Each structure stands twice: as C-alpha cells, then as structure tokens.
Amino acid sequence: MIAAAYYFVMGMESEASAIARGLRRRDPDLLDRLIEQYQHRLLRYLVYLVGNRELAEDLFQETWIRVLERGHQYDGRHQFSTWLYAVARNLTIDYLRKKSPVSLDGLMEDEEHAPLEPVDTQPLAWEVVAHQEQAERISAALVSIPAEYRETVVLRFREGLALEEIATVTGARLGTVKSRLYRGLNMLMSRLKGAQA
Numbered sequence: 457m458i459a460a461a462y463y464f465v466m467g468m469e470s471e472a473s474a475i476a477r478g479l480r481r482r483d484p485d486l487l488d489r490l491i492e493q494y495q496h497r498l499l500r501y502l503v504y505l506v507g508n509r510e511l512a513e514d515l516f517q518e519t520w521i522r523v524l525e526r527g528h529q530y531d532g533r534h535q536f537s538t539w540l541y542a543v544a545r546n547l548t549i550d551y552l553r554k555k556s557p558v559s560l561d562g563l564m565e566d567e568e569h570a571p572l573e574p575v576d577t578q579p580l581a582w583e584v585v586a587h588q589e590q591a592e593r594i595s596a597a598l599v600s601i602p603a604e605y606r607e608t609v610v611l612r613f614r615e616g617l618a619l620e621e622i623a624t625v626t627g628a629r630l631g632t633v634k635s636r637l638y639r640g641l642n643m644l645m646s647r648l649k650g651a652q653a
Contacts, residue, residue: 472533472535477532498516498541502519502544505607518547518551538617538625545626608637609644619634
C-alpha cells in the first residue's frame with residue numbers, strides 16, 4: 457500500500473517536473489498536449505469567473521499565450537492545473553482592472569449574465585435531459601451566491617481541485633478556503649431547496 461502511494465506521488469512529481477522542463481524549453485508538442493488536456497476545464501472556469509462566454513474565450517487565449525511566455529516560472533512543485541488556474545485568474549483580474557474600476561466580485565454578481573457551460577456533444581437519452589435540467593438549476597443557484605463562495609465551490613466541485621490547490625489559485629489561506637466552501641455550499645443548498653418549493 458505504501459509502495460503504491462509512493463509510486464503515485466513520484467509519478468505526479470515526475471509529470472510536473474517534466475511539464476516544467478518542457479515549458480522552459482518552450483516545447484510546442486507539450487503545449488499542444490496541455491491545451492488538449494485542459495482546454496475544457498479552463499474555459500469552463502473562465503466562463504464561471506466572468507459570466508460572459510466571449511470574454512472568457514478571449515481570456516482563454518490570453519492565458520495560453522501567458523503560459524507560453526512565462527512557462528519558465530512554473531517550477532513543478534504544484535500540479536500544472538493549479539498554476540494554470542492561477543495564471544487565468546490573475547489575467548482576469550488584470551483585465552478587469554484595466555477595463556474599468558469594477559472588481560471581479562462586482563462583475564461576477566451581475567445577474568444578467570448567467571454562466572455558460574460548454575455543450576455536451578454526446579446525446580445519450582432522457583437521463584441526459586434530466587441531468588441537464590438539474591445542472592441548470594444548480595448553475596442558476598450558483599449565480600446567486602457571492603463571487604468568493606461561487607469561485608471556491610466551482611474550483612472544488614467542477615474542477616476537482618484540492619483545498620490546498622484552491623488556496624494557491626486564489627491566494628487565500630487554507631482556513632479561508634474551507635470557510636468559503638462551507639458557507640458557499642450552505643448558501644447553494646438553501647437556494648436549491650427554495651427553488652424546489
């Protein structure tokens with residue numbers, strides 16, 4: 457059991473190290489593989505972050521340009537996805553500062569822009585429709601909670617990041633991340649219960 461955990465951890469470390477080395481060399485094949493692997497998750501995160509698909513697509517492109525330009529800064533100590541989300545988040549904040557004096561939280565609380573999700577291209581059956589209706593209810597409820605809680609919930613449950621990774625992405629302390637996740641889930645659950653009544 458311990459040996460399996462060791463090999464798993466060492467495999468993760470060697471993968472992160474290989475990505476760090478490849479980014480320092482500006483390996484185009486590596487960049488293609490990374491884009492292929494993370495494109496949907498990154499775009500979904502950006503759509504939830506800014507609430508606007510077109511702006512999210514622009515920031516998506518800009519994020520990959522930044523990865524290419526500053527890939528040498530990735531040291532391989534964290535998973536690549538953690539660093540990628542931090543780059544995307546910082547670019548979003550920088551963009552919003554330049555555009556207008558509106559904060560990221562202020563933009564995310566705009567009720568006119570519901571978050572969009574990439575369309576699932578595999579039609580399965582009525583279960584897909586039921587799942588989609590449930591996802592729409594969750595997305596609508598998610599929009600109604602404050603931005604800092606929404607971001608934490610999205611990173612944890614939609615993107616599958618660990619709490620420590622979320623702390624790295626957002627620059628918040630681990631205790632703050634735990635508190636935001638707890639409060640965000642409570643708000644989300646109460647809104648979902650209110651929507652069913």
